Amino acid sequence: MEGAERFDVMIPRDTIATRVAEMGAQITRDYADRELVLVGVLKGAVMFMADLARHIDLALRMDFLGLSSYGDATQSSGVVRITQDLSHPVGGKDVLVVEDIVDTGLTLRFLIDTLESRQPRSVKVATLLHKPANTVQQVPLDYVGFTVEDRFVVGYGLDFEQRYRNLPYVGVLRPKP
Numbered sequence: 001m002e003g004a005e006r007f008d009v010m011i012p013r014d015t016i017a018t019r020v021a022e023m024g025a026q027i028t029r030d031y032a033d034r035e036l037v038l039v040g041v042l043k044g045a046v047m048f049m050a051d052l053a054r055h056i057d058l059a060l061r062m063d064f065l066g067l068s069s070y071g072d073a074t075q076s077s078g079v080v081r082i083t084q085d086l087s088h089p090v091g092g093k094d095v096l097v098v099e100d101i102v103d104t105g106l107t108l109r110f111l112i113d114t115l116e117s118r119q120p121r122s123v124k125v126a127t128l129l130h131k132p133a134n135t136v137q138q139v140p141l142d143y144v145g146f147t148v149e150d151r152f153v154v155g156y157g158l159d160f161e162q163r164y165r166n167l168p169y170v171g172v173l174r175p176k177p
């Protein structure tokens with residue numbers, strides 16, 4: 001990429017595509033005859049959500065939530081605020097939260113508590129990546145793409161200072177020589 005940092009590939013695009021297709025097939029089986037609403041967390045989950053949704057063979061709905069955390073941008077504080085709410089109510093629906101990465105679990109805990117207060121039929125979670133090393137809040141993860149080691153990852157929706165979301169793979173920033 002022109003004028004950019006250098007990255008090492010951690011999860012190549014083909015590996016992501018294969019795994020996302022498997023997850024979509026599993027979700028199709030699990031949600032047959034249900035009123036599935038995918039709730040994507042902006043902006044990191046956009047790529048994953050778009051690909052996952054195309055592998056779910058159901059008449060699902062898609063909606064998005066914007067969240068922002070207070071405090072240090074690199075350290076999750078768990079104090080989260082909704083910056084953009086869902087466009088339709090989820091009461092009585094089967095909600096599947098679609099996340100890019102679960103690190104401490106604090107963001108997801110807030111999100112699940114918020115959604116559950118709106119009385120959906122169910123709330124489950126699909127995350128592309130899980131970094132178990134930093135768990136603070138144990139949140140049940142129903143669908144996990146890849147479990148990764150504790151490195152700062154970018155690409156396929158994930159950013160470094162708002163850039164590199166468009167990398168087609170998940171990578172790690174290469175240390176400068």
Ligand code: 5GP
Pocket residue numbers: 044076078099100101102103104105106107108151152153154158159160
């Ligand atoms: P948690 O509340 O689970 O600690 O944080 C989840 C959020 O932190 C993710 O949705 C993501 O925005 C950010 N995050 C955590 N780890 C990484 C990472 O390795 N790379 C990037 N780009 N964002 C991360």
